[in-house]
Structures are given as structure tokens and as C-alpha cells.
Amino acid sequence: MDTNWMAHGLCAHEDPAVFFPNDGVGVIKAQRICRQCPKQEHCLEYALTNKIDHGVWGGESERARRRLIRKRNVVAAKAASKAARVAAKAGAPVADVDAVDATGTVEVG
Ligand code: SF4
Secondary structure, three states: OOOOOHHHOHHOOOHHHHHOOHHHHHHHHHHHHHOOOHHHHHHHHHHHOOOOOOOOOOOOOOHHHHHHHHHHHHHHHHHHHHHEEEHHHHHOHHHHEEEOOOOOOOOEE
């Protein structure tokens, strides 16, 4: 995964400790910086993809990122379940399902 964006984040000019706060006030302080950051989207995606537990990334706290990961897992599970149902209806093995998009639309190849 590309990490070049990290050099262009606003945190590159801050004390790293700001982004690893010990309390809610510290989280809010970090989030204020992140909200102005041009790399916020990359940063959040990086943290979610790599399941980074600690710190404020992409303007989201550790707890908020855990919630986002749980939501993604639910969406992925529903999409997989739908893919299995569609494949079963079509008489195709699940391995023949080409793709499931973010809306849950299934393509069978
Ligand atoms: S969103 Fe926040 S933590 Fe991420 S690169 Fe920007 S300033 Fe740094």
C-alpha cells in the first residue's frame, strides 16, 4: 500500500504524541488538525485497512474506527451471503461469482 501521502499530512509538522492522546480532550485536539488535512481520506482508509488500533487517524478515534470496521464487516458478510444465495439460485458454485459491489449487486460469471 502506498504511504507517500504520509509525508503530506498535517501531522508531519506536529508532535506525534498529539495523535496518540490519553483522553477525550486530546482526541478532539488531534481531530481538529485532521479535519484540515488534505490526506484525511487516505489516512482513514490506511488505518482501517491495516486495522491500526491506536491513535487518531483520518480524524477518527480508536473507538470510531472500530465501529467503522464492524460496519464494513457486516456489509461484507451480507454481500457474501447474497452472493451465495444468487450462486445457489443460478446453480453455480460461489467461486463463480465475479463481484459484489458496495450496494450488494452480484455479478455471476
Ligand atoms: S488525517 Fe490526521 S493523522 Fe492523518 S495524515 Fe492528516 S493530520 Fe495526520
